[in-house]
């Protein structure tokens with residue numbers, strides 16, 4: 631059932647953004663199909679765990695769906711892990727770790743849901759989830775379900791080429807058995823490195839900007855170089871710990887975050903000639919704002 635004017639800020643890591651004009655949760659393919667049929671022709675936004683998302687102060691401007699129930703489940707099979715799109719990344723990754731399965735260490739200490747990770751091709755700078763994904767099933771707005779494989783979605787750094795209206799339902803991820811000591815070491819090494827360098831004790835959405843081309847300085851170095859580390863606007867601050875993270879220090883608005891981003895991007899472009907591109911996803915913003923932020927299509 632769709633509900634009207636539902637606050638969603640608390641469902642995002644940043645705790646920012648206005649209410650969704652319509653909001654619903656689906657626990658099965660049939661339920662999801664039914665909900666989509668009630669809003670024909672409208673672009674429906676699917677919310678994972680909000681770990682990579684900035685919602686505008688005026689709200690997302692479109693109906694928002696979440697997946698729940700069986701979509702949160704996952705199963706460790708002989709050489710793979712089959713998971714629902716709402717399964718928390720952390721649960722799947724820790725199951726891989728406990729069962730000495732290779733590969734999923736690329737998502738160690740990455741917050742969010744598996745559906746969000748499929749959409750973002752989440753992972754490290756070098757390897758994204760699609761490199762380990764055998765297939766995923768997605769539902770289109772007309773209710774059809776299609777299975778897609780790696781070559782269908784053409785994965786790239788932090789993105790895929792798939793109709794943005796497609797909603798991931800479930801996926802099967804390669805996770806072959808490995809040497810228990812090696813698997814444990816990889817998880818532990820990556821987790822420690824992330825927890826030491828990044829910001830986990832305050833509301834952030836992880837890396838704000840994608841790293842530019844491989845030979846260019848990384849995004850945090852560029853932010854640092856133009857003097858924006860620690861810069862504050864309203865309740866939003868560029869972290870002093872990691873210059874590619876923006877923290878909601880309390881009461882930040884989406885305008886505070888975008889204000890910091892536009893200023894950073896302008897300075898980096900002027901001083902280095904490099905045009906930063908956001909890693910985070912934006913809901914409910916005008917095209918002019920997205921242009922100022924350097925958002926291409928997704």
Ligand SMILES: Cc1cc2nc3c(=O)[nH]c(=O)nc-3n(C[C@H](O)[C@H](O)[C@H](O)COP(=O)(O)OP(=O)(O)OC[C@H]3O[C@@H](n4cnc5c(N)ncnc54)[C@H](O)[C@@H]3O)c2cc1C
Pocket residue numbers: 643675676677678679680681682683697715716739740741742743744745746747748749750751752753754796797798799828829830834835836837911
């Ligand atoms: C501290 C911190 C560290 C992080 N480190 C990393 C990292 O190392 N590597 C990395 O890649 N990311 C990292 N991130 C970013 C984030 O964790 C990932 O992008 C994650 O995959 C987001 O998942 P989510 O469920 O929260 O997605 P959301 O933020 O809810 O949504 C992101 C996008 O995915 C879409 N989406 C969500 N669910 C579905 C679905 N079922 N079907 C289709 N589309 C869907 C949304 O519509 C939206 O477009 C980090 C974030 C934080 C806060």
